[in-house]
Amino acid sequence: MKVDRRSFLGLGLGAVAGIAISPVGAKLTDDSSIWTQNWPWTPVPPDGKISYDHSVCSLCPGTCGITVRKIDGRPVKIEGRDTYPVNNGGACLHGIAGLQYLYDPCRVTTPLKKINDRFEPISWKEAIALAAGHLGRIRKNDQAHTLACITDTDQGSVAGLFSHFMTAFGSPNHFVMPTLESWLALTAQTLHGKGYTLGFDLENADFILSFGAGILEGWGSPVACFKANSSRKQRKAKLYQIEHRLSTTAAAADRWIPVTPGTEADLAMAMCGVLLTENLFDSEFAAGFKGGFNRFNAMVQQKYPVEKVAAATGISAADIKKIAIAFARAKMPVAIPGKGRGDGAQSLKEFAAVHTLNCLTGNVNKKGGTFIKPVHDYLAFPDPVLDTAAKDGFGKAKLGASVQEMVTNINQSADPLVTALFVYNANPCYTLNDPSQTRAAFEKIPFVVSFSSFMDETAMASDLILPVSTFLERLEDVPSRAGLANSVVGLTRPVLDPVFDTRSAGDTVIQLAKTLGGDMARSFAWNNYRACLEDVAAGVWEDLSGNGYALLAEGPPTDSVETSFAFLSDNPQTIYPQGDYALTLVPIDNMRLPGTVPAASPFAIKTVSDRVLKGKDVCVEINPDTANGLTDGGFATLTTPTGSARVRVNFNEGIMPGVIGMVKGLGHTFDNKYVAGKGVNIHELISPVIEPGSGLDAACGTTAAISKA
Amino acid sequence: MIQDKKAHKYGMVIDLDKCTGCGSCTVSCMSENNIPFKEDESDKKDSITWMRVYKLTNGKSFPDTQITYLPRPCQHCGGKGDHGHSPCVSVCPATATDYGYDTGIVSQIYTRCFGCRYCMVSCPYHARYFNWWDPIWPEGMEKYLSPNVSPRMRGVVEKCSFCYHRYQLAREKAYYDGTHEIAEDAYQTACTTACPAGAIIFGDLNNPSHKVHQIVKPDPHPDPLNRDVVGKSRNPKVFRLLERLGTNPKVYYMSEREWVRKLGDNYLDGEWEKVKNHYGAASHE
Amino acid sequence: MSELENKTEHGSVDGATEGAAEDPKNDTGLGLGVIFFIVAFLICFLSGWLLFPKLLYSKHEQPFNFDHALHVQETGDCESCHFLRDDGTFSGIPKMASCLDCHTDEPMGETRDEAIFASEYVAKEREVPWYVYAKQPDCVFFSHAAHIEAAGMDCVTCHGHIGESTTSRPYEENRLTGYSRDIWGKNIWGIKKNSWDRMKMDDCAVCHKEETGHQGYCFQCHK
Amino acid sequence: MDAALIPEGAKRCSFPKFMLGIAIVGAVLLWGVYAMLLCWFKGLNQTNMNDYYGFALWIWADLAVIAIGGGAFFTGLLKYIFKVDELKNIINFAVIIGFICYSSALLILAIDIGQPLRGWFIFWHANVHSMLTEVAFCLSCYFAVLTIEFIPNILENRQLNKVPFFHHLAHNMHGVMAIFAATGAFLSFFHQGSLGGVAGVLYGRPFAVREGLLIWPWTFFLFTWSAAAFGPCFTLLVTRITEAVTGKKLVKDNVVHLLAKISGWMICTYIIAKIIDTIYWATVTAPGIGFEMSHFYTNNSFYGYWILVTEIVICGVIPGILLINKSTRENPTLRLLAIILAVIGVCLNRWVMVLQVVAVPVMSFDTWALYIPSWQEVATTILPVAYGIILIAVTYRYLPVFPQELELNKSKAQES
Incomplete structure (x- = not known):
């Protein structure tokens, strides 16, 4: 008996035929496709009983109510809590992404x-x-x-x-x-005495004059501000945005008034001057003015004549007057200070000057106005036991x-x-x-x-x-x-x-x-x-x-307050961007990038535009008019008196010529590949300048140069 | 057995004047629908965002430039003549995406999809995303994933589902309660409930008591200028994206600003002036 | 099949006529070829039918035996343990908390299984890691409410007479797909005799078509 | 070494030389296989495709090889149905090229899909409305037909043909080949057409969308027509290349001239239709949905009017004219130029109908999207080319592909 190739042929054909009419082929074809539908490395979230917990988000000072959806006790989703007095449903992206912070690769897991x-x-x-x-x-x-x-x-x-x-x-x-709240409290303290802070009834105001306040980029309590903006659109209440850049707030505003960065305080002073000259201030409320109102009046007329301020701010004298008058004549005007989110480096002079506009209109502690609120101390700590050392x-x-x-x-x-x-x-x-x-x-x-x-x-x-x-x-x-x-x-x-x-x-x-x-x-x-x-x-x-x-x-405070003009009457110095470069670098607050603690979540970073962050490079905004020799999307070297950085260029028609805008919140150096190691921390490029009178850093910009890299 | 006496047509209207481009809808969607993320998401052509927010400009120079934001979920197109032959549904070779005639929602079945990407090519809105990568979460983070939406494996297409799982849950609740209707607030998408500006309104376009219907006032008749277009809004402030293609999206946009409305579609020179006051069959009556 | 046979047939003719290497009169080539064919065919055919299903599925014993019949007798019905929650979702396999409505860490009966339950799970506050025969893959959204409440179906239609069982049969899992064998059915070709023998999508579609006139849109049952 | 396998009387290069050539091309093939495995095991993130470019180089390659592989069905149609008998001298080669093209197309599709193990869903869960379903069915069936058409040629191998069964099988198959040719032509008409339909039905893509007849957009007919027109050019081109490589004349001039002439007329009629289609699209279809023609050819760094001119005039009108004109057609240099231009033209058409379609912004605020393929995409696209070269080399060496080879070269030998 000889085993030849015919035997092998028989063997092979037999095997094939045997398998072919068995279920193996069909079953394996089907099962291999089912295998791809259930790859073991693709997670399968366990199912269970749905429950909801109410809590409050404390990622930012906005303090929105949240509802956490849980599956068998495992949180799976954060949403805004309906009927919560701050946000009343709705939440911002950071709060919604909050669960990512639980499992953040950067969490400190033990002391x-x-x-x-x-x-x-x-x-x-x-x-x-x-x-x-x-x-x-x-x-x-x-x-x-x-x-x-x-x-x-x-x-x-x-x-x-x-x-x-x-x-x-x-x-x-x-x-x-330094937060918006600390600046507001300091402003209230400076004008009205200790124990007060400021609140703004944006929900009801019919004219909001914003000095760069990014009410749509995270200023104040973001969700409350968004809601106020939406209701404003319905109420046809006006928003004038004074800002060097067409921010989201400026874009949503009825009027965007570009202003040279750093001159907002001067502008507010000049507007105060207009109200005083035009006799558009509320005399009844002025009865409570203390501490050198007349001195303030004289100083403003002398130091902040409209024409002079017009040259500095880049806004025409006629416009300054018109805006000031429109503001004063509104039924419920509110002027809001605090550039961007209103935290970090700001200026007390600016805050005080802007708030003085509110005081002059007299729309204070009224519906749709500015609330000078006593800081409500609901906490009663016992007095500490003080020993000698203490x-x-x-x-x-x-x-x-x-x-x-x-x-x-x-x-x-x-x-x-x-x-x-x-x-x-x-x-x-x-x-x-x-x-x-x-x-x-x-x-x-x-x-x-x-x-x-x-x-x-x-x-x-x-x-x-x-x-x-x-x-x-x-x-x-x-x-x-x-x-x-x-x-x-x-x-x-x-x-x-x-x-x-x-x-x-x-x-x-x-x-x-x-x-x-x-x-x-x-x-x-x-x-x-x-x-x-x-x-x-x-x-x-x-x-x-x-x-x-x-x-x-709730509602307008009923206390009567006094207003002191002592601080402003001395005409404190305005802090302009420092250095000798031709351009001005200003930080941009972007709703999608938190500037402080905690840093952005992976989801938040994912939403950031590729016109802001491209790969590992930050894009700076610059008006094409100013961009001598630079190309849109190209690399450039940005130099300030404090340092320099490699950046990409983003041509933006919505930024004033002469100004470079760079987003805050990037350039983290910790170990989280989703969030850190991207872009530049703008604070590395700006040196602090202590503002006399407040003792706080007021450098919210610096001069800069930019050249092709 | 609960039978829907009348088919629903779920749709959305987004008020672009209220939208602040804050990104809550995008993140709410990502969190609700188990959307993964990668180290670098700045290549927006490889970044899964079912709800993507575009930034539009009027193209003018400083200081006349204007911007607006436009959130773009899947448009859940009804296709030419609103017959359910959406651009994507009609091309999918394996029936991995279908048109639910009971809801008007375009499905996407990840386990059926074999990744040919024809649907992506067919969609002019770029609403469809391919899983180029395996979905990987940092260690432990997969604990926040929701069981209501199945995580997608590498190699398949995904897109916005109008949070269909919420509809499924609302139906379960309705079955349990023995009610025959799903109330307007019982089924809302994650982007709608998240929007802090209240710019997104969601509901049944077929139901006159729903807000979407009241705002959009969809014209049930074909547009006399283009018979493929059905459901054109009779509200002069409301428009759809690329309406002229005849895709018949169920996502409507609203703006007071004419330049924004004009950006919703393509027009030849001078054409806009002729059609801008045309609001469907009604404006011809 | 016939093609294959033809080939071998002609192959033998070829061998006989060509005869370059072999003796043309020696028939063993053909004979051996056929024998090898038959042997290989039988081996492969039988392993395909008998061995393959055994290899394809892994068997797992439940943590301990569960006497459904006894529990149904005690509680009265399925819904006592497998109930719809107030939001209409289905509770599935009961959690320990449900068991503790009746049980304590002291066994109520005398079975070994209950002793395991009490000592290993109740006392240690651990959930019992049951294998779920009817487990559907992650892509499936199955609404018990729709079927029980709206359509008035009974449990047996899909789950069979598990409620009458006194012991737990082993759970069989497809090694490749991770599916419970109950989904595809016991029969390797997926042929079913009873409505509960198989739980693939086609089975849903057939019933939906019969009962509602439409097999349903994808999203009705997919997530 | 392998002399016993080489057709009787035919001269072939030495076995080591042959193997050296195969090894070099084989190295390229292996490179492609490596890239293919990367795509299968790591996924399509290995490519530079993205959510704008769901279809890219591969789909272009697919459409292009199927278009230029169209020579097989069209030559078969002419030979077996229209009884243009001279074409029997090139039909074998046309079938082989077709076989290579179609098997390549299937391979590329298998790499291109995100879930290759679910590829069979296209048949099992077919959506009859989808052009791609039509493509898949017709493509697979036609590939089967091509295989059947290829088999007789394989059986003509010297050793195989000694087996009486194979000999008779080959003979009988030749006899019934007309049926297969007819089937092939029918299937080809549909899948070539449905590949055109793939683009033409995209009513969300103004660059691609065309009106049409019943369910078939004009691109359906244009694609079929262009495949029939340009396919033979590719057959001629590969024949010419084979002749150059082997240093032998393999097909008689009258056959080449005939095929070139038919191709020329087909190109001319096609290009007229294409021009009419383009004008109608540019003046009626696109403006009807708000697009000026300039929208598709300006504001980006690559797609300009040049591509339209190149496709239609330089690589369409010119080769057409060169091939219908007797004097230019029978001039070997001009003919070669014409068939090269024609092949480029049809490939360019497929490129435009795939890649420009997705590059063009549709939403008014969208931007042009350009793309450069990754090396993995390039390698897997070259893979079929290498495979094709190897298959041609092997078939040429061992099969009597060119019936006129012996005659042509014997006479030459005798002359000298």
Whole structure:
């Protein structure tokens, strides 16, 4: 018997025939396609029972009510909460993308201690002990006042706990980052005295004169502003936007009035002058004017004649008059200050001058007007127990009026002015102008403790990170604080257990004080943050825990207020863009890119236009008229007195000739490939300039040059 | 059994004068529909955004330049004569996208699609996106994915579904409650509910009690100037994108500004002046 | 088939006439060829029909036996455990919380299975990782409400008489697709005798066509 | 070494030389295969296609190879149905080229789709309204027909033909080839047409859309016509190249002239139709939906009027005239020029009907989208070319592809 090729042929054919009439072929064809429909590496989200949790978003000062949809307790979607007094349904993109922050690649997942420039994970117990040990030594050495603290706000119970801690510890050096709210409060304080802040009834005003306020780019409480804008369109209320660039707000406005950057304060002064000369101010309200109204009147007429200001601002004298008169004659006019989002570097002079326009019209504390609101203190902290160290330390002078001033002072002093620093929910190493100065100051501080959820620039510059749960994992009261007409406090509630080993900053502060022992511990008698909150917010707790919010004040305030012109009468100096270059670089606030904490989510970055961010390059806006030799989309080198950067050029007919616009919020340097390493941080290109009178940085632009790269 | 006595025709009207281009709709859509993201999303031709917001300009120079934003979901075209032969549905070789005559919604079935991309070529709105990449979420982030929308695998086309899963859930609820109608607010898309400016209105174009119908006032008769066009708005401020092609989108736009309305379609020189006051059959009556 | 046979037939003729390498009278070439053909055919045919289905599916035992009959007897009906939630969605396989409406970590009966349940799951507060025979792939949106409430269908039509079972049969999973074998059906060709023997899309379409006059639009059941 | 396989009396280069050639082309083939595997395993992110360019280089290559492969069906039609008997001398080669073109097209389609394992859905879940469905069915069927048409030629191999069964099979198949040719022509008419329909039905794409007859847009007929017109040119071109490479005359001039003449007349009639179509589209169809013709040819850095002129005049009218004119047709240089231009012309037409269609902005605020293929796309597009060269080399070497080869070269040998 011989096995030849015919046998093999038979074998092969038999095999083929056998398989062919078996189900193998058909089944495998079908199953292989089904396999592609269910690739194991494509996730399948588990199904379950749908439930909804109400909470409040605290990503920005807007404090919108949110509803979190959950599947078997697992959050899957954030939406705006209907019938919430701030946003009333609807939410901004950052809030909606909030779940991404839970699982952000940059989250600090456990307490970290820096050893030889590297972070090592440690336990909470070790971390608290480490911090308490350090602070204890400072206190023992009578250096309590050298502990400094930076928080994003001074409102709410967590900021209150930090403040309480600083007082009990014995340091006056609690600083708040410059936000719209802090500028408004400072403005109110300057004109009307301490304890006031400003709110604007944009929902009802019939004429909004905005001095660059980006009410559609994130100014104030963004969703409330969007809603006000929509209702404005329906009510046919006017919006005039005075801005160097056709921002979204300018585009939505009835009139866009381009203005030379940096001259807004002068313009407001000139408009005040017009109202005074034309006798268009409200004499009844003027009865409450104190502190040199006549002196102010004279100064304005002398220093800010319309013609002179027209030349500086680039707006014709006739227009300035016309606009001022139209504003004054409106039934419910409101002038709003705060360029862009109104945070960071601004100018008190500008805020004060713009608000003076409101005061002159007399549309103050009336429906559709400006509300000079008493800061509603719904929190009742017990007085801290002050021992000698505390009393001594707290009595010492503060290291400046602002974080920026403190940074400057630390850098200029040979002595260690600050030996320990707390930073909570702020990223000064990124958001302050010329952050290299901030980083240098941080280098000089031996012990920086970051209370952060994310490994951002400031966390990276710290020595110890006590990770904070995100707004979805923690309990916290969040007062609205962004120029809203109403005063609302909302309750952020944990919608899930912390994903990582993180805690509420409130709990950490209480724990720290307890560990320090002695009178410190006595000042913090609560078992935990929740107990503290229930205690200090007892007055509103029922509403807070029941409705998720408490309405503190609604409608126009009834108090009569006095107005002092002392600050403006002295004609404080206007801060113009510094340096000798021919062009002016100004920051652009873009709704889709947060400028502060936290940085953008991957979703937010995804929505950014390719005319703003292309690959890893930021695109700067420039009017084609100004773009000598540059090409649209081409590379260029942007130079300012502070530094230079490689950028792409984006021709934009909607920006004034002579102005270069660069978006805020890019150029992060932390380790998150979706968000960081893209573009340039504009603050690296601008040096701070402290404004006399406010002590705050007022450099919201700089001169610059641009050339083909 | 609940039988829809009358077919729905779900549609949308977007008020471009209210739209602030903030991106909430885009992100709400991405979050609702499990849309993935990559390291670099700045190449907008390879960036899945079912709801994309375009920035339009009037083309004039400083200081007369004007801009507006235009959110663009899938237009859920009814096709020529509104017979359901949408540009994409009619070309899909494998019936992976169909026209729901009960809702007017154009489906996309990811498990049926084999990725020929003919539908993308057919769509003048660029509403269809291809999964060039495997959807990958950073470690742990897949925990926020919603079970109501199936994540798409690499190699298939996807697009806006008018949040059909919300319609499915609303129907389940209606079945359970024994009601026979889905109320206007029981079925709203994720972009609509997210829009902080209230610029998006969604509902049944066939239902006179729904806001969309009241705003759009769709003309049931074919447009005498172009018989392919059905459902032209009788509201002078309302227009559709590329209406003249006869795609019959169910997404309408609204603006007071004439230059914005003009950008909705293509016109020969001088043609706009002739047709700008034409609002369907009604304007000829 | 006939073509193949022809080929071999003619192949043999070819062998006989050409005869370059082999002895033309030696028939074993043909004989062996046919034998090899038959043997290979049978092996492949039988493995295709018998072995292949065994290899294609992996078998998993449930965490412990579940006595449906007993539970139906105790609770009265299917809906006590498998109910529609207030929002109209279907609860599916009960979570531990539902079980605890009756059970505690002390077994009620004396079966070994209940002992496992009490000690391994109730006591340890773990959900029971049941395998779901009727599990549909992720692309499917199936509305129980539509079928139960609106169409008034009973459970048996799709799920068969599982409610009468006293033990849990092993769960079989297609190694390639991850589908439960119940979707394709026990029969490797997917041939079904009862309405619950198979749960592929075609089965939905056929019934929809009969009951509603239209097989339905894609999105009706896909997500 | 392989002498036993080479057709009797035919001269072929040495086996090592042959293998060297095959190895060089094979290296290119392997490069293409590597790119193909990358696309299959890593996905289409390996290409430079994007959401604007859902169809790109590959679909162009598909349309182009099918158009130039149209020589097979048209020559078959002429030979078997219209009984133009001279064409028997080139029909084998036309079929081989057709086979290569169509198998390449199927391969490219298999790479082009995002889910190759679901490719069969196009048959199983077919949507009868889709032109692509029509393409898939007709293409597959016609490929089967081509395979059947190719088989007799394979069986004519010296060794295979010794087997009586194969010998008879080949003979009988030749006898019934008219049926297959008719089937092929019918199928080709539809799939060539439906490939044209693929673009023509896109009523969302003003550059592509055409009015038409019943369900078929004008592009349907134009594509069929152009494939019939330009396909033979490609057959002639490849024949000419084969002659150049082998250094032998393989087909008699009268056959070439005849085919060139038919092709010329087809091109001329086609180009007239195409010009009418273009004028109608540019003056009626496009303006009717708001587009000036200039919209499609300006405001971008690539697609200008030059492409229209090149396609229609330089690569359409000129080769047409050159081929219908006896003196230019029978001038080898001018004829070669004409068939090269013609092949470029039809490829350009397919390019325009795929890539320019998607490059043109449709929404008033959209922008032109230009694209450059990635190396993976280029490699997988060259892959079929390499495969084609190898297949031609092998078939030429081992099969009696050109019936006149022996005669033509014997006489030459005798003359010298």
